[in-house]
Amino acid sequence: MKNKNQVAVLSKLCALTLLTLLPLAIAAPVTARGQGATSEKISVLNQPSGPTDAGELETFLDGLFAQDMQKNHIVGAAIAIVKDGRLFFAKGYGYADLENKSSVDPERTLFKIGSVTKLFTWTAVMQLVEQGKLDLDADVNAYLDFRIPDTYPQPITLKHLMAHTAGFEDLHVGMVTLETEKLAPSHEWLARHIPARVRPPGQVAGYSNYGAALAGYIVARVSGQSYSQYVQEHILDPLGMKNATAHWPLPSALRAHESVGYMYNADAYQTFPQLSSHPDLYPAGVMRASVTDMARFMLMHLQDGLYGDAATEIRILHAATARQMHGTLYAPHPRMLGNAYGFFEFDDNGQRVIGHSGSGEPMESILLLLPDQNLGVFVAYNSLGAGELNRQHFGFQRAFFDHYYPAPGIEPLEPPSDFAARAERFTGAYKWTMSSYTTLEKYLALTGPTIYVTNPGDGALLLESPFGNWRIVEQEPLYFRQVDGPFHMTFREDEQGRIAYLFTDLTPMMAFDKVQWYETPGFNLPLLITSLLLFLSMLVVALIRFIQRLRQGAAQPAWAWPIRTAFQVVVLISALNLLFIVGNMMWGEQIVFGIPFAYKVTLGLGVLSAALTLVALGFVVLAWKDRYWSAVFRIYYTLVICAAVAFVWFLNQWNLLGWRY
Missing domain, CATH: 2.40.128 (Lipocalin)
Structure with a gap:
């Protein structure tokens, strides 16, 4: 980290990135439809077969990338497209290193591919299934050296992990660090950060990084190799992916080729700090790769687990296994898009599409496979602004499909x-x-x-x-x-x-x-704002009284002990609650790096305020019984205490009362 401004920006981005990327995919109506939605009267008019001319494709992509990179402040990007069993097109745009003016090389420049890493994790799982070492329907506890709680009668299986239907809640505390010496040893992080099971498995999808990490740990346990080593030896090396790795830190031979990450702040490009995740989380998003190396991975999946031709046959998966991976594993309705065995169904403009997007801050990527067209696309960007472009059905995918696979007509x-x-x-x-x-x-x-x-x-x-x-x-x-x-x-x-x-x-x-x-936010935010305004007003009242006593001295009569104590308690409650909000704004955003000591103290302020609020309720009764102050001030005092009670409810409702992490 270079300065305090970067620390503040980075903390906020890391805390909110996972909360903003996926839901933005529902931003507006789009022309995407489920594979099974066949009852509508849809007319297909001269449906093109996708890109057929590399020159025309380059012209289209040059214009698209120029526009998107300028609009979204992206320093560098690259794309690889495979078609009919070969690399059809690859090109880099902009810079991998802005300071040194190093251009993006589609063959050598490594990008963080974020959650696209999970596709390698699921491929590894299926390899071990083929070998009889894993059973997709077995309780995952059979493969672990710690135990996932038996919250529900139904056990969690590898199928549930692959479809993101295990029923885990989502947690981010302590997922990344800026200091590699603070990384937890393998196994320790997963065992200490088991998320609660909040719904029975198999019923509802809820994207889970922990679930993918758990699957990767199972790969390591069963294979006897680290996750990174297994992927290297059984997927990357056989495919000839020499400019890709699941190891971190990067092998020395690849370090010079990794793209720098950027963010645009204060009208200037800034280098994004290098974040490290715990080894247990590598299966969820550690990989770096060039786009042409990712082309090899796409070709393998499009050719049902086979890479190369008959003379140079390299089989990563059996054909039946690969086809199983690409089929629907879970869908909320028979006629809706769902989840395959690790892939997501991104069907678009009448085309069958499976894929996955990735966010390896600040880099973004998306992988799209069109099995029926024997075509695959992988795009990577090295700057934070690309979050607008890697959303399924939007950004790059929207532009590409509208150009090469225009939407069929549909009857309202x-x-x-x-x-x-x-x-x-x-x-x-x-x-x-x-x-x-x-x-x-x-x-x-x-x-x-x-x-x-x-x-x-x-x-x-x-x-x-x-x-x-x-x-x-x-x-x-x-x-x-x-x-x-x-x-x-x-x-x-x-x-x-x-x-x-x-x-x-x-x-x-x-x-x-x-x-x-x-x-709902519509109820909670007005409640919170109203309460904070009342707390702030009480501090103003206390300040005015303090100034009056300084000016008037003994001329102003002192309140009796119970009245004075009642007033001091409500002032202290107001101050504590305002300090809690300030502390939450300052340190709550940093929880992805762990819980700072200052934030633990902030949470303690909430506990102290809640205890004092109970005391204050007694003073409200006494104030009306013994007629403390004027009737107007008693009403005001009561309103502030009601706000304090509401604030305690708010803290408890959102798990901020106490140290619940």
């Missing part, structure tokens, strides 16, 4: 005549399942996107989000489609028949929980 839907009578059961607020439920990270849901479903009274439902509004129409019970597009959603009921979940084609890796009114 009319609302069912009888839907208005049952529309209200769907209305409410929904938050994403990639959330914490039992730790202090739960409060981050307040900054995450909330989808509000309302009933406009015209037979459709209106979905309102921070990123756009659109109308959906019921096609069959609980199953909806965008009024003027192919985007699908479905709702799911709980055991009592109440609407509990919302699922979308655009986010197969997660669902959205329906939340109670008191869990």
Whole structure:
């Protein structure tokens, strides 16, 4: 880290990155449809077969990258496209090292590929399944030297990990560090950071880095090699991926070729600090690779586990295994997009697509495979602003598919005549399942996107989000489609028949929980702001009284002991609560690096304030019984104590009361 400004920027980015990337995929209506959604009247008009001329492709990509890199402040990028069993196109754009003016080389420049690493993890899992060393349906505890709690009767299996349906909550505390000497030994981090199981496995998707890390640890345990060494020997080396690695720190031969990471701040490009994750988390996102090396990985999957031709056959997976990996493992509805065995279904403009995006701060990437077209695309960017471009169905994918696979026509839907009578059961607020439920990270849901479903009274439902509004129409019970597009959603009921979940084609890796009114930002933020204003006003009142006593001295009569104590308690509560908010803003953003001591002290302020609030409730009774102060001031005093009670409720509701991490 170069300066305090970078520390502040980095802390905020790391704390919020995982909360902003995935949900933004629901930003607006798009032309993406599920493979099984065949009941709509869709006309396919002269559907092109994708890129066929390398010269035309280069012209298109040159313009696209020039536009996107300028708009999003991206220093360097690269792309590789494979088609019909060979590398069809590869090119680098901009700089891998801005200071030294080193251009991006598509063959040699290494990018952090972030969560695209998980595809190598799942490939390794399937290799061991082929060898009979792993069973996808077995309890994962059979392969571990620590135990995942038996919260539910159903055990978690490798299939659940691959489909992100294990039911883990999402945690980020202590995931990264700037100091490699503070990295926990292998096994220790996973065993000490087991997330709570908050729903039965197999029912609902909730993207989980921990689940992928757990699978990688199982690979290491069963194979007898470290995860990094296994991937190197059994996937990278056989494929000839010489400019790719799952090791960290980078092997010395590759260090000179790694792209520098950048962020744009204060109208200038700044070098992004090098973050390190614990070895246990390597399977979730450690890899670096050049785009042409990633082309080899794509070719292998497109050729059902085979790389090369008959003369140079290299088989990474059996054909049946590769086809299994590409098939649907979980979907919330038979006609919706879901999750394959590690891949996600990103079907777009009538094309079958599987893929994965990756964020290795500050770098972004996306891998897309079109099995029916025998085509694969991998794009990588080295700057933080590229978060706008690697979202499935948006950014690069949107531009590429609209150019080479234009959307087929679709007939608009009319609302069912009888839907208005049952529309209200769907209305409410929904938050994403990639959330914490039992730790202090739960409060981050307040900054995450909330989808509000309302009933406009015209037979459709209106979905309102921070990123756009659109109308959906019921096609069959609980199953909806965008009024003027192919985007699908479905709702799911709980055991009592109440609407509990919302699922979308655009986010197969997660669902959205329906939340109670008191869990919404619309309730909590006004409550918090009102309480803080009352606390601040009490400090102003205390300051005014202090100044008056200084000026008037003995001329101003002193309050009796109980009255004075009652006033001092409410002033102290107000100060503690305001300090808690300040401390949370200063140190709460740094939890991805661990819990700072200052933040532990901040959490203690909340506990002390809660204890004093109980005392203050007694003083409220005495104030009215014994008529402390004037009636107006007693009302004001009572309001401040009510705000203190509300603040205690707020802290407890969002797991900020005490040390819950």
